[in-house]
Amino acid sequence: MIWKPNVTVAAVIEQNGQYLLVEETPNGVDIKLNQPAGHLEPGESILHACSREVLEETGHTFLPEALTGIYHWHAPHNDTTYLRFTFSGRITNFDPERELDTGIIRATWFSLEEIRAKQASHRSPMVMQCIEDYLTGRSYALDILTHYGLVNK
Template identity: 35%
Template sequence: MTAADPGRPDGAVLAAGCVLWRRAGGTVEICLVHRPKYDDWSHPKGKLKPGESALAGALREVLEETGHYCVPGQPLGTVRYEAEGRPKSVTYWAAEESGGTFTPHSEVDRVLWLPLAAARERLTHPRDRALLDRIAPGSA
């Protein structure tokens, strides 16, 4: 079952995710996930479960997709677009990686940790690139 906001007349699919980052050798790296179903590179995100808060869903999705725990930081806002013929609303946070290990699975078969510029180039969708512009110095 897909979580939709009953208060929204458009019945948008509600989702959440994070721009997951870590410090590595004096630089910041961004975690990108590859989804074989769509053959794209994006930030970890997913649909909310019924009654789940956006932040709880974002943290759950990061762990499920990347195998990494994280500490949420700066809210990055909500991105709205159409997916599979329905409106979708995804709320994001910047989040610092705090441990874990990636194991490939059916939903995400690869992750990459890349410097900001390389992450920007690798991301498939412009809406995901725009999230990198929202990260304030110090939060990533």
């Protein structure tokens, strides 16, 4: 068996003390809260993946401005390892008519207090950790990332 981690991207999006999260059903049953997030696709840069996932899951156009952190998590429920690149940035547009990805119930804004109160429904421990890191000012310039030979940069 060849092992490889799942490379994912996520966005911490804050406006006026509210954070954009998605309510989703990753297993088709339980409703979970997550940042707009998803998997890196072939030929895609990490930055492009983040912008694409935010658009697909929320209808918002997202411009990554800083890397908040890189997170390594082994999910015990499915024996999968995730390597997550999380970005902060800003919304530049919104399409309220856009159909959201399969499994996404809705994208909505939550206060920090609401997010903390709903930790039992977070998709992973990375949800709260990414927000906490953002709040402490963790921010790395995007030029820390280097992409070679990609179709979507």
